[in-house]
Structures are given as C-alpha cells and as structure tokens.
Amino acid sequence: MLQIGELSKKADCLVQTVRFYEAEGLIPEPARSQGNFRLYDEAHLQRLLFIRRCRAIDLTLDEIRQLLSFRDGPELDCGEVNWLVDSHIAQVRAKIKKLRELERELMDLQRSCNPARTARECGILNSLAEAA
Template sequence: MLRIGELAKRADCLVQTVRFYESEGLLLEPARSEGNFRLYDDTHLKRLLFIRRCRAKDMTLAEIQQLLSFRDRPELDCGEVNSLVDSHIIQVRAKIKELRELERELTDLRRSCDTARTARECGILKGLAEPA
C-alpha cells in the first residue's frame, strides 16, 4: 500500500494532481489507514499512469473518463474508443492549423522590425498596437 506522496512520486506528478483526479472521479476512492491516511494500491498507480498518459496526449477529462469506462469494462466493443480517438485527432489537426497560422503571423511581425534601433521605431510594438 502506498501513501499519496509515494503514489504521486511514482506517477511523476504532484499530490494535488492525485487529489484533483480523485475529486473529478477519475481515480477510485482509496482505502484509509487507522490514522485516516489515504492508502493506494497498484490498481490506483496503473490508473493514474493511464490518466497521465492521456493528459500527455492533450485529452480532456471527459475523454479520459470515457476511455476509463471502456477500460473498466473490457468486454465492450472498442468502436467508440476508435471514434473518440478519431475525434481527438481532428481536434489536434485543427490546433496544428491554428498554430501554423500563429507562427506565420509572428514571423511577419518579427520581420517588421528588422531595421529598428529603438522601441519607438519597433515594428513589432507598432504591429501589436494596431487592431487585427
């Protein structure tokens, strides 16, 4: 059995993160010691690591909750899991498109200040002061 600090350390996260996932219902309620300390087992660690891997892939808590529900019921068809990930891929592609546009805008902004010597002449500051 692990206390919350050890669980967090093994999952490479903060204690507050463990508490947050508990409060969101992603982590199951742990047992308690006689001193009322939370006691976690290997199941909690595996679940927490799963959650952390999902978050590293920028999945929302709702998406993670759905994936956990399928993980908890392995007899279910995984078609909905595929659909969830397909939807997430579409969201990632949209973010990439937005980031490419942001990169282009920042590059244009940077080019606007290649010759300035003072902040008064700075094309970046002028560009940021103007409405889009």
C-alpha cells in the first residue's frame, strides 16, 4: 500500500493532481489507514499512470472518463474507443490548421518590420493597432 506522496512520486505528478483526479471520480477513493491516511494500491497507480498518459496526448477529462469506462468494461466493443481517438485526431488537426494560420499571420507581421525604424514607425506595432 502507498500513501499519497509515494503514489504521486511513482506517477511523477503532484499530490494535488492525485487529489484532483480523485475528486473528479477518475481514481476510486482509496482505503484509509487507522490514522485516516489514504492508502493506494497497485491498481490506483496503474489507473493514475493511464490517466497521465491520456493527458500527455491532450485528451480531455471527459474523453479520459470514456476511455476508463471501456477499460473498466473490457467486454465492451472497441469501436467506440477507436471513434473517440478519431474524433481527437480531428481536433488535433483543427488545432494544427489554426496554428499554421497564426504562424502565417505572425510572419506577415514580422515582414512589416524594419528594425532601423523607431517604435513610432514600427510596422508590427502599427499593423496591430490597425487590426484593433
């Protein structure tokens, strides 16, 4: 059995993160010691590591909840898990598209700059002021 500090170290996260996931219902409530300390087992650690991997690929808490429900019901159809990942891929592609548009906009701003000018004549500042 692990106390919360030991669990957080093994999962490489903050104690507050463990408490947050517990409050969100992503990690089941652990047993308590006679001194009322939380006592986590290997299943808690594996679940926390799973959640951390999901967060590392930018899945939302709701998406993680869905994946955990499938993980907890291994007899369920995997097709919905695949659909969830497909949906997340579409979201990532949309973010990439927006980031590319932002990059082009910033590069256009940068091209308007002539470092030999004063701030009053700065193409970037003037372009930003015009856009406002």
